[in-house]
Amino acid sequence: MGKIDPVFVQEPEHRPKLSAIEVEEIPVIDLSVFDTGETKQLASEIGNACKNWGFFQVINHGVPLELRRRVEKVAKSFFDLPIEEKRKSKRDELNFTGYHDKEHTKNVRDWKEVFDMLIQDPTLLPASPEPDDEEIRTYSNKWPEYPPEFRETCQEYSREVEKLAFKLLELISLSLGLPANRLSDYFKHQTGMLRINYYPPCPSPELALGVGRHRDGGALTVLAQDDVGGLQIKRQSDGEWIPVKPIPNAYIINIADSLQVWSNDLYVSAEHRVVVNSERERFSIPFFFFPSHYVTVKPLEELLNEQNPAKYKEYNWGKYYVNRTGSNYKKLDAENVQIDHLSV
Numbered sequence: 001m002g003k004i005d006p007v008f009v010q011e012p013e014h015r016p017k018l019s020a021i022e023v024e025e026i027p028v029i030d031l032s033v034f035d036t037g038e039t040k041q042l043a044s045e046i047g048n049a050c051k052n053w054g055f056f057q058v059i060n061h062g063v064p065l066e067l068r069r070r071v072e073k074v075a076k077s078f079f080d081l082p083i084e085e086k087r088k089s090k091r092d093e094l095n096f097t098g099y100h101d102k103e104h105t106k107n108v109r110d111w112k113e114v115f116d117m118l119i120q121d122p123t124l125l126p127a128s129p130e131p132d133d134e135e136i137r138t139y140s141n142k143w144p145e146y147p148p149e150f151r152e153t154c155q156e157y158s159r160e161v162e163k164l165a166f167k168l169l170e171l172i173s174l175s176l177g178l179p180a181n182r183l184s185d186y187f188k189h190q191t192g193m194l195r196i197n198y199y200p201p202c203p204s205p206e207l208a209l210g211v212g213r214h215r216d217g218g219a220l221t222v223l224a225q226d227d228v229g230g231l232q233i234k235r236q237s238d239g240e241w242i243p244v245k246p247i248p249n250a251y252i253i254n255i256a257d258s259l260q261v262w263s264n265d266l267y268v269s270a271e272h273r274v275v276v277n278s279e280r281e282r283f284s285i286p287f288f289f290f291p292s293h294y295v296t297v298k299p300l301e302e303l304l305n306e307q308n309p310a311k312y313k314e315y316n317w318g319k320y321y322v323n324r325t326g327s328n329y330k331k332l333d334a335e336n337v338q339i340d341h342l343s344v
């Protein structure tokens with residue numbers, strides 16, 4: 001030890017094993033048949049992946065490659081800027097968008113820097129996590145001055161990934177035996193964001209994590225990773241950490257908490273984390289797809305019966321979100337809110 005600031009050091013049981021392991025892969029699903037309307041087989045493959053892993057990769061997804069290259073380029077140009085320049089678009093107490101380098105997951109600091117952008121600008125969210133506080137606040141994006149094409153490129157990219165997210169939502173609804181548009185209304189005023197994660201090389205990758213173990217809080221995540229690798233998923237069957245192999249130009253999709261609740265635990269919001277390395281920097285770009293702030297999340301009535309009663313109490317998405325994000329920015333003494341706390 002001694003090489004890195006102790007704030008980054010994980011408890012021994014959460015430190016990564018850095019030896020390479022060869023393992024089975026999470027499912028890779030080809031979306032090219034989506035537009036033919038022959039979605040039965042596709043929905044069934046997706047349903048199985050959502051049950052067994054909570055994760056899958058998609059190819060032939062429709063997001064233009066040229067746009068992905070452009071967003072990767074502006075991401076690199078931004079994070080290459082001097083720290084003083086990056087801090088000009090820093091997150092603050094009133095606005096959580098923008099640049100940030102002090103995020104904590106499970107109260108240990110992550111070895112990363114991020115830039116967050118809301119997909120809808122402006123986005124409406126509750127002013128506080130307090131149940132009795134009815135005030136709704138308007139949030140807008142903070143944009144950096146450099147590189148000059150950052151804003152336009154990220155906005156264009158978000159619009160394309162959003163189309164993919166709606167497509168996946170339809171397939172997931174079908175896979176649950178529901179109409180394709182069953183979940184779409186929950187996203188009319190979606191509160192999601194696009195994040196750029198930048199993981200610099202780390203001198204002690206055996207002690208720290210790029211992102212500590214966590215489950216994503218929203219509905220669905222659509223993630224672009226580069227060719228470095230580092231994302232690991234906790235396998236449902238035995239709790240082993242399984243690396244997700246980078247597939248050029250594919251997207252990694254994961255079920256997040258609201259979908260676990262809507263499906264009443266049929267689908268899993270799997271725990272995942274990011275391992276860093278001492279050689280190469282890594283970028284990943286998650287698109288977090290979140291419902292509208294006023295949506296009440298609860299197990300879908302159509303899926304419930306006497307043998308399968310609701311496993312969760314209902315909750316308001318906006319309050320849940322504000323509660324969780326508010327606590328990510330600093331070290332707290334306790335774990336922040338998780339869906340486990342809402343199980344019945």
Ligand SMILES: O=C(O)CCC(=O)C(=O)O
Pocket residue numbers: 195197211216223225230231272273274283284286
């Ligand atoms: O960098 C990655 O591959 C995943 C990051 C992640 O899990 C997150 O930002 O929620």
Ligand SMILES: [Fe+2]
Pocket residue numbers: 214215216272
């Ligand atoms: Fe995540």
